[in-house]
Amino acid sequence: MIILRIADIYSPLLLGTVGMLLLAIALVIFIIFHQRKVIRYQMKMQEMESEQQKILLRASIKLQEEERQRIAADLHDDAGPLLATARLYLTENMVNLDKATQLQSIFNAKQIIDEAIQLIRNISHSLMPPTLKNFGLESAVSDFFQKINGSGSMNVNSRFHDYKVRLRPEKELIVFRVIQELTNNILKHSNSSFIHLTQHNSDDSIIIRMHHDGRGLSHDDFIKMSKSNVGLGLKNIQSRLKVIHGDILFEQDASQSFYKVTIDVPKEFDEK
Amino acid sequence: MLITELTWTILFIKSGTKDYLDNYQIIENILILLTVIYYYYEQIIKLNVNFIYTQRSFWIVTAYFLFISGIFFLIIYIPLLKKEEKENYYALNYVFTIVRTIFLSIGMLMKSTSETSKKRNYNSIY
Numbered sequence: 001m002i003i004l005r006i007a008d009i010y011s012p013l014l015l016g017t018v019g020m021l022l023l024a025i026a027l028v029i030f031i032i033f034h035q036r037k038v039i040r041y042q043m044k045m046q047e048m049e050s051e052q053q054k055i056l057l058r059a060s061i062k063l064q065e066e067e068r069q070r071i072a073a074d075l076h077d078d079a080g081p082l083l084a085t086a087r088l089y090l091t092e093n094m095v096n097l098d099k100a101t102q103l104q105s106i107f108n109a110k111q112i113i114d115e116a117i118q119l120i121r122n123i124s125h126s127l128m129p130p131t132l133k134n135f136g137l138e139s140a141v142s143d144f145f146q147k148i149n150g151s152g153s154m155n156v157n158s159r160f161h162d163y164k165v166r167l168r169p170e171k172e173l174i175v176f177r178v179i180q181e182l183t184n185n186i187l188k189h190s191n192s193s194f195i196h197l198t199q200h201n202s203d204d205s206i207i208i209r210m211h212h213d214g215r216g217l218s219h220d221d222f223i224k225m226s227k228s229n230v231g232l233g234l235k236n237i238q239s240r241l242k243v244i245h246g247d248i249l250f251e252q253d254a255s256q257s258f259y260k261v262t263i264d265v266p267k268e269f270d271e272k
Numbered sequence: 273m274l275i276t277e278l279t280w281t282i283l284f285i286k287s288g289t290k291d292y293l294d295n296y297q298i299i300e301n302i303l304i305l306l307t308v309i310y311y312y313y314e315q316i317i318k319l320n321v322n323f324i325y326t327q328r329s330f331w332i333v334t335a336y337f338l339f340i341s342g343i344f345f346l347i348i349y350i351p352l353l354k355k356e357e358k359e360n361y362y363a364l365n366y367v368f369t370i371v372r373t374i375f376l377s378i379g380m381l382m383k384s385t386s387e388t389s390k391k392r393n394y395n396s397i398y
Contacts, residue, residue: 012345012349013345013346013353013361014345014361016344016345016348016349017342017343017345017346017364020341020342020344020345021338021341021342023341024337024338024341024342025338027309027312027337028312028334028337031312031315031316031324032323032324032325034316035315035316035320035323036323038316038319039320039321039323042319
């Protein structure tokens with residue numbers, strides 16, 4: 001057995017070896033702890049993400065239920081009574097009435113049935129706007145904006161700079177719904193005097209930007225609200241955009257007088 | 273490998289004697305230390321799901337890292353030592369060889385992470 005003498009312990013060789021070894025051990029320990037910390041952070045992020053997914057899913061289910069309730073209410077409260085009234089005009093008793101009254105009843109029933117047809121058409125249009133299906137996003141947006149302009153309360157206009165190749169129908173519907181939701185939010189909460197929508201093309205995505213001069217949201221507000229229990233519409237916007245891998249950015253103009261909302265929708269190969 | 277071979281050739285041509293072997297060993301150890309540090313750097317950057325100490329490669333690399341760190345100064349000083357001093361200090365080499373062997377054994381006895389993931393996949397299928 002070879003034993004080192006005490007005097008040798010302070011030799012540069014031994015001191016160097018101890019120093020080097022300490023450095024090596026410190027490095028290994030640092031790497032182990034750092035990696036543990038990173039993995040824990042990743043796990044925490046994953047948990048947060050799954051929690052966010054759950055919130056979005058709940059919001060989307062809630063919205064679906066609300067939409068169903070609305071359609072059910074429309075059918076039950078409007079279409080139901082209309083058809084029941086039409087049925088009343090067309091009872092068997094009608095044969096015993098004189099010709100003029102018969103004609104009047106038939107005319108009334110026809111009018112009511114026309115009304116019911118119009119109502120059902122409106123419900124169907126609210127589910128899937130025919131302009132969007134037949135003529136695309138540009139026409140659907142301009143149609144939607146014309147209706148708002150018709151009320152005279154706000155000046156709303158849109159300008160599509162380069163929209164020759166249409167997005168896929170399901171994508172167009174999602175973008176249209178997002179635009180609808182954003183416009184509704186601006187109408188309800190911003191107190192602005194105008195909304196201006198523009199569309200531009202980049203290499204791999206289409207960019208839609210909405211300007212308004214009212215009270216708006218910053219991106220931090222949007223993130224905060226979409227994570228909280230309020231702001232169902234915002235959560236819905238987020239979950240819709242997630243489906244098409246889109247992105248949204250809320251910001252204020254450099255002049256601090258306008259608010260901007262930018263939607264970035266990536267294009268697929270056949271949409272370029 | 274190519275770098276070490278090149279270094280070896282340059283040293284041999286330059287000195288023309290076996291003395292270059294000492295220098296060669298120092299350079300070799302420095303290169304190994306640099307490679308090990310690069311491995312650790314990669315492990316920090318890579319987004320790993322498993323902890324580093326559950327990987328076989330970590331134990332093997334650490335075995336060599338500690339061994340080379342331990343004997344590094346011995347290699348530098350050994351040409352300057354007297355014969356009896358050499359015998360004294362050579363104990364360091366034995367100690368670190370034992371440390372290296374222990375770490376290598378741990379690494380060898382560990383289950384590789386790919387095997388575990390395969391088993392998990394099969395479990396999920398059935």
